[in-house]
Amino acid sequence: MHFVPSRPLVIAVSIALALSACGSNTDSADNQPLVPPAAPADQGAAEVAAVPSATAFVDTIASNQRGDARYATLATNAGVRILGGFLAVWKPLTELVDAGSPAPALDGFPAVVASTWTGVPNDGKPDGTIVNAAVHAANIDYVVQATANRSAAQATQAYLDDRRGKGYSVTEGLGPLTAAWRAAAQQTTTINAVAADAVSVLYNDGGNNTGVAGSANAGFGSVVDLVNLVGNNASTEPAKRFYKYARPYRWSAAVQLLPTLVPAKSTTPATDGGFTSGHSAEATRDAVAMAYALPERYQELLARGLELGESRILAGMHSPLDVLSGRILGQASAAANLADAANAAKKAAAVTQAHATLMAATGTNADSFAAYAQSGTPANDRFADYAVNKANYLRRSTYGFAPIGAVGAAAVVPKGAEVLLETRQPYLSDAQRRVVLKTTALPSGYPVMDDAEGWGRLNLFAAADGYGAFNGNVVLVMDAAKGGFHALDRWRNDIVGSGKLVKQGSGTLRLAGANSWSGGTELSAGVLQGDSATAFGAGDVYVSGGTLIANAPAPLKVAGKYTQLSGATTLELDIGAAGGQGSMTVAGAATIAGGTLRVKFANGYKPKAGDSIVVLSAGSLKGKFVTITVDGYANVTPVYSATGLSLTIGG
Incomplete structure (x- = not known):
């Protein structure tokens, strides 16, 4: 997924936020330099699937x-x-x-x-x-x-x-x-x-x-x-x-x-x-x-x-x-x-x-x-x-057989x-x-399917939807320049486990499952898009680079802490009219050390002058975005509180 500048008829406003004299963001409670928390801890190693000893x-x-x-x-x-x-x-x-x-x-x-x-x-x-x-x-x-x-x-x-x-x-x-x-x-x-x-x-x-095969069919x-x-x-x-x-x-x-x-x-x-x-x-x-x-x-x-x-x-x-x-x-x-x-x-x-x-x-x-x-x-x-x-x-x-x-x-x-x-x-x-x-393998115990090599339990349909569990570090590198699935893919499985996802590279990964992995998510480059309310599992979300997108039909839930560092980081919220679509809720602390907030409006939603839209709510909120852009509106006022951020649409 690639974003292009808004066309002339769609006016985006950039609201510059005040920074401290040293150029860093501050904790609004005591005006001290903001110290972001550490990234979610690594799990030590990636999971492996060893080759079975049976004759292959x-x-x-x-x-x-x-x-x-x-x-x-x-x-x-x-x-x-x-x-x-x-x-x-x-x-x-x-x-x-x-x-x-x-x-x-x-x-x-x-x-x-x-x-x-x-x-x-x-x-x-x-x-x-x-x-x-x-x-x-x-x-x-x-x-x-x-x-x-x-x-x-x-x-x-x-x-x-x-x-x-x-x-x-x-x-x-x-x-x-x-x-x-x-x-x-x-x-x-x-x-x-x-x-x-x-x-x-x-x-x-x-x-x-x-x-028709081979050279007799030059095109196929x-x-x-x-x-x-x-x-x-x-x-x-x-x-x-x-x-x-x-x-x-x-x-x-x-x-x-x-x-x-x-x-x-x-x-x-x-x-x-x-x-x-x-x-x-x-x-x-x-x-x-x-x-x-x-x-x-x-x-x-x-x-x-x-x-x-x-x-x-x-x-x-x-x-x-x-x-x-x-x-x-x-x-x-x-x-x-x-x-x-x-x-x-x-x-x-x-x-x-x-x-x-x-x-x-x-x-x-x-x-x-x-x-x-x-x-x-x-x-x-x-x-x-x-x-x-x-x-x-x-x-x-x-075919509905009972396990044997x-x-x-x-x-x-x-x-x-x-x-x-x-x-x-x-x-x-x-x-x-x-x-x-x-x-993503099928359960064990079914007739004929428990062969020593594992062929019977393969579920290729589910495997096409990505991991079924993160049981260790999962480091994902996608190069958009290579096109195809390198540039954009979607995982629809319900991902479990205690591991951690690290998204790198310029490509886009969309997560759409009812996910519950607990080791956290770290975005360092490219795009990571949440298409479901629990897209990012049950851990912390840490954005050190790239764009994180909330595109869920209900508020996207961060079960732990949310951290966004300064520099080339963007949080994009695709806001809809009902049910908190596209907004984000953080159960723990939200720390905004800088970066950009981009708000888009989805499914034809067009707020009117005077509307106040809650875009981010958290257990606690520290820091501010350096830049906020709202597609289609030239007069928007951000209102920060100790537990969230709302945007007031001007006339």
């Missing part, structure tokens, strides 16, 4: 090959191993590996191979054993209820998400940029509606899914390459063959398979497992890749990826655990390919090309592109409602997972991004 998926993804399913085991296949939590729900029939077999034990997992499998439950040839009957029953019953109550719109969406290319479908998460992306990628589909005879005819998409080929490369070594087939868990309609006749998808029903159950969902895994990794290239639509794309997974449940094709595991494998596969050093140049080329091409297509530039990307409304962008996206993402991350494991376990962050936030939070270090993932 990003190092072993190449083992996830379709190959001979007989040797796809937890010991030999990364895709099977990452979903090993399913063994607490369902144990597939396996055979021990003979001596000399190419499938050794690993990380304590037994060396086993898949047995012959029919894929038909309760047929007298058991393919496994139900370990947790309650979870299994809830898993299948969820599909029974979902398919019995699906709407016509959901049925149409489920059909399209089944038969259409997943990469094409996920682009719906781009909202105002969808058409431009599809045109640039040269994406096509032959399935845009449900044919009248779809109940008896199998229609396959004749389009090109992700588009690098972007298509990025989306394609996250599918390397990402097959769900080994997991399907190892776990041998049937599709929901084979478990229960009460599951109502979508009639238009009956022609797509496999006639060979033994090669048609439900766990894990291939559609869900592909949609997730495509969404992650697109979000990497175009982080201005990060959360919306991720939301679309999980929506496509839920379509598989509504279709009757998959169960919640099938879909949930697809999210896990899809995230891990995308991260492993994005973290591969061999793909560094490809990533950079895709990000650059995506922005250059789409800006040209939409008539935007570096300053206006982000706003355009978010310009949709619920009428023309299904993912325009942030609150709905957030609620749906959380629901689709757990330890609750309250500390989160771990997989090796390489920090790459998933690389373009969304480019101003953070890799170590900081790992802490963001750690402090």
